[in-house]
Amino acid sequence: LQEKKEFWMDLYNTAKTSSEQLKKALATQEQVMAKAEAKTALMPQAEAVSNVVEVYKATYIPKGRTLAEIINQPAKIFSKMVWLHNMMESSEGPATQSMIDQFADLKAQMSAADTAFEKDMKAAMAAFDKAS
Numbered sequence: 110l111q112e113k114k115e116f117w118m119d120l121y122n123t124a125k126t127s128s129e130q131l132k133k134a135l136a137t138q139e140q141v142m143a144k145a146e147a148k149t150a151l152m153p154q155a156e157a158v159s160n161v162v163e164v165y166k167a168t169y170i171p172k173g174r175t176l177a178e179i180i181n182q183p184a185k186i187f188s189k190m191v192w193l194h195n196m197m198e199s200s201e202g203p204a205t206q207s208m209i210d211q212f213a214d215l216k217a218q219m220s221a222a223d224t225a226f227e228k229d230m231k232a233a234m235a236a237f238d239k240a241s
Contacts (some may be wrong), residue, residue, distance in 0.1 A: 111201065112203035112204070113197060113203045115182070116197065116209070116212075117194070120190060120193055120194060120197070121214075123190070123212075123215075123216065123219070124187070127186070127219060130223065131166060131170075134162045134166070134230070135162060135166070137158070137162065137230075137234075138158060138159050138162040138163075141155045141158045141159065141234075142159060144241070150238065151240050151241060154233070154236050154239075154240045157233045157236060158230070158233040160233075161226065161230050161233045164226075164229075164231075165222060165225075165226040165230075168185065168218070168222040169185055169186045169187045171185050171186055171188070174187060176194060186215055186218060186219060189211070189215055191214060193208055193215075196208060207238055
């Protein structure tokens with residue numbers, strides 16, 4: 110039970126941290142777009158910031174115009190984390206090695222997405238701030 114709890118809490122804390130980072134990115138996107146609406150000359154730079162956020166968001170959450178488009182996408186990070194959670198909830202004993210490996214792979218994907226986002230966002234925000 111202790112091993113199960115440790116895996117589950119790591120999964121929970123990782124999901125919580127990622128959700129908070131995504132919320133922060135979405136709030137920045139909203140603020141930048143609001144400033145651009147007030148000063149339309151900033152719109153190209155604001156759209157660049159918005160695009161960076163949308164790419165980051167799409168790493169975690171499926172996006173599409175229709176449900177069919179969303180369903181036909183590969184599973185995104187949050188969907189895979191929910192699957193891991195559900196497996197832990199419905200199984201007995203500790204996480205299996207394949208679950209541990211899958212979670213390690215998800216963490217690597219998240220780290221790569223976070224690094225790319227930070228790099229791209231820094232450049233996009235610098236251009237937006239310069240134009241402001």
